[in-house]
Amino acid sequence: MTSHAHRHELYTVEQVRALDRRAIDELGIPGFELMQRAAAAALVCLRQHWPQARRIAVYCGPGNNGGDGFLLAALAREAGLHVEVFVLGESRGDDAGRARHEFEHGGGTVHAWNDAVELPAVDVHVDALYGTGLQRALAPEAAALVQHIKATGAPVLALDVPSGVNADTGDVPSEAVQASVTVTFIAPKRGLYTGLAPGYVGTVQWESLGLPETLWQDAQADAELMQPWTLPPRPRQAHKGSNGHVLAIGGDHGTAGAIRLCAEAALRGGAGLVSVATRGEHLIALNSARPELMAHDVNGPQALEALLPRASVLAVGPGLGQGAWGHALWLTALDADLPLVLDADGLNLLALEPREFSRPVVMTPHPGEAARLLGCDTQAIAADRFAAVRELATRYRVVAVLKGAGSLVADPKGDVAVCPWGNPGMASGGMGDLLTGIVAALLAQGCDAWHAATLGVALHARAGDVAARHGGERGLIATDLLEPLRRLLNGIDR
Structure with a gap:
């Protein structure tokens, strides 16, 4: 096993500091050598992504991140690039301090930056500020410099983390x-993979700095980055009863589309049978648009109870509403001893009437729903998405999905998986x-709650990316994902 085996492990800032200290104290690698290795790796990265670059500007802060920048600047000068360095x-x-001395001793000039300084025209900016x-907002002087860098329009290489991004939380x-x-x-x-951070990090490239495998021995990662995988091929003798029966519950007056999207996705996701418990006014539309769905007029709990014995999994919430009809069906579904997926008003009702679960349950809140479930505001969710998703999982005893850029999945044990796929085009209804x-x-096909949630989130996001590649992000709609979903589930697309 090499350090590349750890590429999909994600660490907190404190855990990375512990690895850094371990490399110095136990492996005997001086901190300055680690800085030199980081600078060399950064220069290689710069040349890989911008092979034609001849002029760069490096912005160095007061700490070790700035030290990485000074040593990168020194190496770039030696390689024949024109380099200008600005410091805060x-x-x-x-x-x-030693890194700055080496840069200046080699003939480099350091410019103190202030708001009156005009930034040079360069091919690439290098961010080595912080x-x-x-883990706080940038000071006004640093924020002003960042605005000036943005205004140039030139690409930016960030060392370790873009300055101003919280590497622990993604805020x-x-x-x-x-x-x-x-x-x-x-x-x-x-934190580089979730929350607001994906909008600032660009392409993330990890460099292990040639550190040996022993560095990671007994080091427990905080989370993992999801990998592309799918279900194994079905046996030839499989029949529709082998693949489960999903009962989708929802679609109050005027919201037939929500429950249809949910139910049709269950079909494309491989369920053998899918029934819909909804308002009678929606049956003609559902039957004509998707006859494979078994749509039922459910006017209350008694009608829903008649459908439960045939179901193996319940999907509750899309278009459910919070009125008397939706609340009654919600209570009936939660009292049934069946695996459950809760979303939308299924979650809003849970926030009003909390309960813990003792059967397989997956909840899929967006930040607003998560805030209601945890009794806080969305700013608190954004400030630490990892803490929020773990609290959801432990408080309700479920596998929790916290949706958004870099969706997170957590179980009650505290395990967290981070989704690296998805795109802004997916910010649309349905x-x-x-x-x-x-x-x-x-779930209906036999996955446990953890694997159903992680694979489901991964397939959903990857299908969005495939659909965006074919038609662009703007204007992407939910049904555009259904065909890519089917192909990905069968291992046809990657």
Whole structure:
């Protein structure tokens, strides 16, 4: 096993600091050597992504991240690039001070930056202002510099983390560097993959700095990055009863579309049978648009109870509403001893009437629903998505999906998986209804709650990416994902 085996492990900032200390104290690698390795890896990354670059500007902060920048600047000068270095404050710490001395001793010039300084025209900017240690908003001077860098329109290489992005949580409290590429060192930081961070990090490239496998021995990662996988081929003797029966519950007056999207996604997700419990006014539309769905007029709990013995999984919430009809069906579904996927008003009702679950349950809230479930505001969710999704899982005893850029999945044990796929085009109506149906279909086919949630989130996001590749992100609608979903589930697309 090599360090590349850890590429999909995600670490907190404190865990990465512990690995850094271990490399120094136990493996005997001096901190300055680690800085040199980081600078060399960053220069290689820069040349890989911008092979024609001849002029670069490097912006160095006072700490070790700035030290990485000084050493990168020195290596770039030696390689024949024209380099200009700008600093914010004096270097602090022996290694950072030594890095600045080496750059200046080699003939480099350092410019102190202020708002009156005009930035040079360069091919690439290098952000070495602040690393993982900064977990607050940028100071006004740094924020002004970041705005000037953005205004140039030139691409940015960020060292370890774009300055202003919280590498632990993915939050961006104010101004932040908009990187084209982020080269991150020693271990992947969990915050780079979720929340607001995906809008700032660009392409993330991890560099292990040639550290030996022993560094990771007994080091427990905080989370994992999802991998592309799918279900094994079905046996030839399989029949529709082998693949489960999803009962989708919802679609109050005027919301037939939500429950149809959920139910159709369950079909495309591989469920053998899919029934719909909905308002009678929707039956003609559902039967004509998708005759494979078994749509039922359910006017109350008694009618729903008649359908439950044939179901193996319930999908509750899309278009359900919070009125008397929806509430009655919600109570009936929650009292049934069946695996369950909860979304939309199924979650809003749960926030009003909390309960713990003792059977397989997956909930799929967006940040607003998560805030209601946890009794806080959406800012608190955004400030630490990892803490929020873990709290959802433990409080309700479920597998929780916290949707958004870099969707998170957590179980009650505290395990967390992060989705690296998806795109802004998926921010449109009906996408969450699809996810509910996909997860329900995977539960129906025998996945446990964790695997149904992680595979469902992955397939949903990857299908969105495939659909966007064929027609672009803007204008992407939920039904565009159904055919790519089917192909991905069968291992045809990648």
